[in-house]
Amino acid sequence: MSTRKVKLIRSSLEKKGFSLKETHHFMYTLYVDGKKTSIRTRLSHGLKEYDDHLLGQMSKQLAVTKEELLDLIDCPMSYESYVELLRNKQAIK
Numbered sequence: 001m002s003t004r005k006v007k008l009i010r011s012s013l014e015k016k017g018f019s020l021k022e023t024h025h026f027m028y029t030l031y032v033d034g035k036k037t038s039i040r041t042r043l044s045h046g047l048k049e050y051d052d053h054l055l056g057q058m059s060k061q062l063a064v065t066k067e068e069l070l071d072l073i074d075c076p077m078s079y080e081s082y083v084e085l086l087r088n089k090q091a092i093k
Contacts, residue, residue, distance in 0.1 A: 001051070002051075003055075004073050009073055013028045017030055030053060032083055039086065064085065
């Protein structure tokens with residue numbers, strides 16, 4: 001069973017080109033070449049850790065497999081690799 005601390009997820013997303021907008025959740029939107037994409041996710045203010053279920057939901061929102069999401073969070077996957085992966089999957093132009 002995989003879990004990741006919300007603090008680690010937030011930090012990783014911010015390093016990977018996501019912009020934060022705080023509402024009743026932490027809303028993250030991916031920007032590529034200064035342009036907003038349709039890739040977005042949200043994190044709860046109230047949780048300290050995301051479990052398998054929530055990581056699975058997040059992976060769908062970010063257009064990656066759960067294993068790719070864990071690489072994105074844990075930092076083996078760079079911003080450039082993530083953008084290339086999304087382009088190959090035709091999730092972004």
